Amino acid sequence: MYANLEESGKLMNLIKDFMQKLGSKISFGSENVLNKKGKLFLINKKLHENSQSNFFYAGIYLGENKQGKFIPSFNLLFILSKQKTNKVIIDKKAAWLFIYGKDIFRERILKVEGDTKKGAITLVLNNFEDCLGFGEIIFDLDKKPNKGEAVVNNILDLGDFLRREK
Amino acid sequence: MSKRDFFINRYKHLGWNFVNVRPNQAFRINRNNIEPEELLRRLRKSGVKLEQIPFLKNGYWIVQSKTSVGATVEYLLGFYSIQGAASQIPVSLFTKMKGKKVLDACAAPGGKTVQLADLMGNTGLIVALDINKRRLRALANHLERCHISNSIVYLFDARQSSLLNLKFDRILIDAPCSGNFTMDKNWFNRRTIKDIKQNARLQRELLIKCTDCLEDHGEIVYSTCSLEPEENELNMDWAIANLNLRIDKIECYGEKGAISVFGKKLNNTVARSRRIWPGKTQGFFVCKLRRKW
Numbered sequence: 001m002y003a004n005l006e007e008s009g010k011l012m013n014l015i016k017d018f019m020q021k022l023g024s025k026i027s028f029g030s031e032n033v034l035n036k037k038g039k040l041f042l043i044n045k046k047l048h049e050n051s052q053s054n055f056f057y058a059g060i061y062l063g064e065n066k067q068g069k070f071i072p073s074f075n076l077l078f079i080l081s082k083q084k085t086n087k088v089i090i091d092k093k094a095a096w097l098f099i100y101g102k103d104i105f106r107e108r109i110l111k112v113e114g115d116t117k118k119g120a121i122t123l124v125l126n127n128f129e130d131c132l133g134f135g136e137i138i139f140d141l142d143k144k145p146n147k148g149e150a151v152v153n154n155i156l157d158l159g160d161f162l163r164r165e166k
Numbered sequence: 167m168s169k170r171d172f173f174i175n176r177y178k179h180l181g182w183n184f185v186n187v188r189p190n191q192a193f194r195i196n197r198n199n200i201e202p203e204e205l206l207r208r209l210r211k212s213g214v215k216l217e218q219i220p221f222l223k224n225g226y227w228i229v230q231s232k233t234s235v236g237a238t239v240e241y242l243l244g245f246y247s248i249q250g251a252a253s254q255i256p257v258s259l260f261t262k263m264k265g266k267k268v269l270d271a272c273a274a275p276g277g278k279t280v281q282l283a284d285l286m287g288n289t290g291l292i293v294a295l296d297i298n299k300r301r302l303r304a305l306a307n308h309l310e311r312c313h314i315s316n317s318i319v320y321l322f323d324a325r326q327s328s329l330l331n332l333k334f335d336r337i338l339i340d341a342p343c344s345g346n347f348t349m350d351k352n353w354f355n356r357r358t359i360k361d362i363k364q365n366a367r368l369q370r371e372l373l374i375k376c377t378d379c380l381e382d383h384g385e386i387v388y389s390t391c392s393l394e395p396e397e398n399e400l401n402m403d404w405a406i407a408n409l410n411l412r413i414d415k416i417e418c419y420g421e422k423g424a425i426s427v428f429g430k431k432l433n434n435t436v437a438r439s440r441r442i443w444p445g446k447t448q449g450f451f452v453c454k455l456r457r458k459w
Contacts, residue, residue, distance in 0.1 A: 042315075044315070044316075046290070046291050046316075047291060047316070047318055050267070050291055050293070050318065050332060051318050052320070052330070054320065054321075055318050055319060055320055056299075056302050056306065056319045056320055056321050057302075057305070057306040057309060057317070057318070057319035058317070058318045058319070059315055059316075059317075059318070060313075060315045061306070061309070061310050073310055074310060074311070075310055075313060075315075078313060095239060096239070099239060099242060126239065128208075130239070130243050132239070158239065158242035158243065159242065161242055161307055161310075161311050162236075162237060162242070164303075164307055165304065165307065
């Protein structure tokens with residue numbers, strides 16, 4: 001089903017790298033992942049048996065390769081949020097601001113799991129532990145930042161669904 | 167006679183006195199993603215006032231909301247889909263959905279595809295087709311947002327569905343139609359009998375080709391949001407006469423389908439379909455079909 005095995009191998013490495021950066025140890029069998037023009041889809045046996053290669057969307061969309069950079073889907077982030085990964089859990093106000101593309105301040109973080117160091121990437125969850133997106137830690141979370149200084153930079157948030165439709 | 171009066175007069179012949187209405191906004195809970203009580207608690211806490219739709223299991227009318235219900239965290243997490251009350255009815259007519267092979271023949275923008283997946287508990291297989299690429303993108307976003315995992319989507323005309331080489335247990339034909347005046351202020355000026363008849367022809371072609379892909383004991387649900395009998399009762403009368411199909415009895419909101427249309431007597435079983443005139447919901451027509459044995 002792969003259009004190009006070499007390209008698909010690169011894509012599988014991109015997704016693997018991304019998951020490792022988040023501190024995740026899960027992996028997907030490449031036989032269950034389809035590559036459609038740089039977009040990766042995780043499919044089960046039933047879908048595999050009944051699909052044709054000219055599909056537009058199939059199973060669980062995992063993300064895509066945009067100029068060598070892996071852009072995860074919210075499905076993938078959701079799967080990872082149920083596993084042991086880097087996470088920051090934020091309060092209601094910060095959650096609201098985050099889905100509008102804003103960064104996160106230290107005082108709005110309720111809990112941190114996994115890597116706390118500058119440069120790491122982390123999932124962002126609300127107080128119900130729903131995954132809202134992910135970001136990059138830009139100030140060590142175990143240190144006290146200056147007032148008004150963001151500590152997690154927003155990379156992708158759920159508001160993307162609304163922005164895509166515009 | 168104005169075009170508006172012409173159509174209003176037709177509705178009167180079918181037993182409905184025209185009223186200009188604005189249907190209430192509604193949503194449907196995606197039960198695969200959240201327990202209804204939990205969602206309702208969260209939304210009420212955010213100031214959203216809701217009223218359960220009496221004829222739907224997972225449907226609610228939005229009575230009042232401080233913010234757009236299409237932009238809440240709960241919406242973006244796929245806990246619910248904005249979907250008109252009447253348009254939630256067709257999928258609810260299918261029975262025993264778990265593990266089934268389902269064709270959603272005219273799927274975009276995907277409200278009913280997600281509803282199918284929710285009823286199926288993300289089991290089995292949905293093949294979703296549409297011929298409009300832009301609308302398929304909206305469908306893909308909808309599937310991603312609602313964590314749907316059992317669907318394959320093709321940019322494909324359902325009139326060619328035999329090329330899929332699959333037989334389906336359930337087929338939803340939410341057919342492209344002329345729509346109705348509640349969705350388009352200019353509807354009466356834009357529509358003519360000629361294009362209604364053209365849509366009716368397309369709908370018959372869809373019925374023919376989709377019936378070819380139906381498993382022997384499968385179910386077809388046919389629906390439109392048109393109020394015009396050419397796209398509804400007359401098509402169902404034609405289908406049972408020409409496609410070896412019969413109409414199933416259904417229990418749902420709406421009035422019996424018309425069996426006398428502008429002087430033409432239709433098969434009595436067409437009354438088993440449901441015609442939903444605009445009111446608290448938008449206008450709709452639904453009918454459930456199976457093969458004759």
